[in-house]
Amino acid sequence: MREDVEQRPSKRQRFFTDSPSSPLPTKPRGTDASLAHCPEHEYRTDHVATLEPPSLDRIPKSSPRLEDEIDQQHTGVQTTESLGLPIADAAPTPSPPQNGIDRQIEEEVTINTTATNTIPDIFDVDLFTSIVGEQLPADSIKIIQSAASNNLERAVNIYFDGSWKKPVQINGNVPARSRKPALLVQPSLETPVENESVLRHQPPARYVGAFGVGAWATRSGFGFLKHGDPVNIERARSQPTMKRGRGGKSFINNKSDVLTRFTNTSGQEIGRLPLETAEWVSTLIDQKICRFEGVCVFVPDRVRVNDTIYLQLRVYLRKEAFQSGALAALNTDDNRSTGLFEEKESTEEKNLRLRQVGLVKLFHEINLHPTSTNPTTEKHKRDGILRAAEIAEQYDNTKKEKDKLKSNKDSNDSSGEDDSEELEEDQLDTLYQKAQSFDFNMPAADPASSFTLDLRKYQQQALYWMLSKEKDSKQTREKSMHPLWEEYTWPRKNVDDKDLPQVKNIDHFYVNPYSGDISVDFPAQEQHCRGGILADEMGLGKTIEMLSLVHSHRVEPDPRVSNGLNSVNDLARMPNASGVVPAPYTTLVVAPTSLISQWESEALKAGTLRVLVYYG
Ligand SMILES: Nc1ncnc2c1ncn2[C@@H]1O[C@H](COP(=O)(O)OP(=O)(O)OP(=O)(O)O)[C@@H](O)[C@H]1O
Numbered sequence: 001m002r003e004d005v006e007q008r009p010s011k012r013q014r015f016f017t018d019s020p021s022s023p024l025p026t027k028p029r030g031t032d033a034s035l036a037h038c039p040e041h042e043y044r045t046d047h048v049a050t051l052e053p054p055s056l057d058r059i060p061k062s063s064p065r066l067e068d069e070i071d072q073q074h075t076g077v078q079t080t081e082s083l084g085l086p087i088a089d090a091a092p093t094p095s096p097p098q099n100g101i102d103r104q105i106e107e108e109v110t111i112n113t114t115a116t117n118t119i120p121d122i123f124d125v126d127l128f129t130s131i132v133g134e135q136l137p138a139d140s141i142k143i144i145q146s147a148a149s150n151n152l153e154r155a156v157n158i159y160f161d162g163s164w165k166k167p168v169q170i171n172g173n174v175p176a177r178s179r180k181p182a183l184l185v186q187p188s189l190e191t192p193v194e195n196e197s198v199l200r201h202q203p204p205a206r207y208v209g210a211f212g213v214g215a216w217a218t219r220s221g222f223g224f225l226k227h228g229d230p231v232n233i234e235r236a237r238s239q240p241t242m243k244r245g246r247g248g249k250s251f252i253n254n255k256s257d258v259l260t261r262f263t264n265t266s267g268q269e270i271g272r273l274p275l276e277t278a279e280w281v282s283t284l285i286d287q288k289i290c291r292f293e294g295v296c297v298f299v300p301d302r303v304r305v306n307d308t309i310y311l312q313l314r315v316y317l318r319k320e321a322f323q324s325g326a327l328a329a330l331n332t333d334d335n336r337s338t339g340l341f342e343e344k345e346s347t348e349e350k351n352l353r354l355r356q357v358g359l360v361k362l363f364h365e366i367n368l369h370p371t372s373t374n375p376t377t378e379k380h381k382r383d384g385i386l387r388a389a390e391i392a393e394q395y396d397n398t399k400k401e402k403d404k405l406k407s408n409k410d411s412n413d414s415s416g417e418d419d420s421e422e423l424e425e426d427q428l429d430t431l432y433q434k435a436q437s438f439d440f441n442m443p444a445a446d447p448a449s450s451f452t453l454d455l456r457k458y459q460q461q462a463l464y465w466m467l468s469k470e471k472d473s474k475q476t477r478e479k480s481m482h483p484l485w486e487e488y489t490w491p492r493k494n495v496d497d498k499d500l501p502q503v504k505n506i507d508h509f510y511v512n513p514y515s516g517d518i519s520v521d522f523p524a525q526e527q528h529c530r531g532g533i534l535a536d537e538m539g540l541g542k543t544i545e546m547l548s549l550v551h552s553h554r555v556e557p558d559p560r561v562s563n564g565l566n567s568v569n570d571l572a573r574m575p576n577a578s579g580v581v582p583a584p585y586t587t588l589v590v591a592p593t594s595l596i597s598q599w600e601s602e603a604l605k606a607g608t609l610r611v612l613v614y615y616g
Helices: 002-006 053-058 064-074 125-132 138-147 152-161 275-286 326-330 347-365 375-408 416-436 457-471 474-479 542-552 593-605
Strands: 205-217 230-237 241-244 250-253 260-263 269-272 290-298 308-318 486-489 508-512 517-519
Touching (some): 125 138, 125 152, 205 290, 230 275, 260 275, 275 290, 275 347, 457 542
Antiparallel strands (some): 205 269, 241 250, 290 308, 486 508
16 A cells, blocks of 8 residues: 555545535445535535634634635645545536534645644544545544544555554644654765765765656645745655565564655645656666755645646765675665575565666756767667666566565465566676677777778777786786767756856766666776687678687797797607697687688688697
């Protein structure tokens, strides 16, 4: 049920309390359609709960004139904080106010007003139970009821927020409604700043882009937010709860939520980011990757719960995100557990994956592309990133399903094995596609003059790479970027086209979309080992490429060793072996029998090489 609260309530559905004099049925109707035929006295479809407390105070409780006015104001309103409660659509004409019930005011998901005893006691336990769809112990209901000051709407919100699960200490002097909501702002996890030379100059947070989002209001009223006002983007998370699993075993339900709220400068919660945005924004906040600064772009004069408030979010990449080990600091526990058929991911792996998806979505939203000189390369890379994100999400969903399945079965579920294999194949495909993307920036080398064929561009690049591998030439090390990393340029102007402060020596940052790592250091392709594997596609000319290397990297025999026994060339030969000659430039090719003749003919085609075929 918890996910429900993270989602914006459906615009077409409303939830209403009713007058004590016209009790609601104990069970809500199943569908809008069925409810549409309910008599008006059963379901109200108009104007409940949208006045600000101050104006309410001025309203005489039984003033029919004012109530009519309120009715008028609310005619046609179709939103609510019902969190999906199925209720009839708004009626075209408001039903008349009943017994002052319209005094019920202010729809907030969080409980942060100081209003006290003006709320009538309208808590119906049966109705509450039917709405939340769970039979709760009497104690829990009491806690919720008390925290909600007997207000059914609040109680439903509190239930879905999960705040009631961590009992709030009830202080008789403090009205329950004024108590802090159970939605807790994430504690900040300060990780020590590593003394990395480049990072020293990096500010705590650096602007990376901006995007717009249609958030939804969780309160109603006037004047708490206007166009151009800054808003704080905060994480709100409900407490982990104890749950009872199969067989009565208790476990902590650590299921993470993604609630991300925005507050005004007075700290009042105004609303929340929509689920699809909150899903990745929450990760980037939790993992201290980003800071978000919001500005209100549009807010209706009179806000009602579930109204859309448009925000512009400016995104800053935090310095901590670039520090190695910052992620590990989030979760030091290795909670990996091994199933019968698959290895479950550890918390760290999961965080990396969420971070990866978060970054990919962020860059997509702020329209930030990797720095690349060649559009083909860029396209390949972007496709690869998005595909990787898709896979990650797919994996997550499959895992959730499997977990659900597992919890429903006592025995191990072997059907999950196939899924994970399929996903692994998908991931391999993605990596393969990535490897296919051609790096046009890779330097090329010309073969030696003894080589008689013309090398194609990619073959020259392969030759360059092979030469640097054989020679382990240090000067080439920093020139090629690791193929799995992306380079991004720090923006020079912000969304208002104002110049941004630049940081000395840090013009770029690098993202590995496959691991979720980010860095300000150039991720050079490792060149520390000699030798390698040339694994071009079939038919691209690997034989020719190798032969160009044979021509181009000829080691001259050292005259100093010619009289000694330090070289294989100086070993004593078999006395009767005919045709054996010293071979100072020899390259030994070991090939399957079927390819030997091909090697031979290619070698002869490529230039002045003597070829000796030996079967053994
Ligand atoms: N630069 C070139 N100039 C002339 N011919 C070339 C060149 N590059 C490749 N070829 C020719 O293309 C053909 C395919 O090359 P080759 O068989 O070496 O590819 P390969 O990558 O080794 O293939 P496989 O993976 O099947 O072993 C050969 O006949 C080769 O001579």
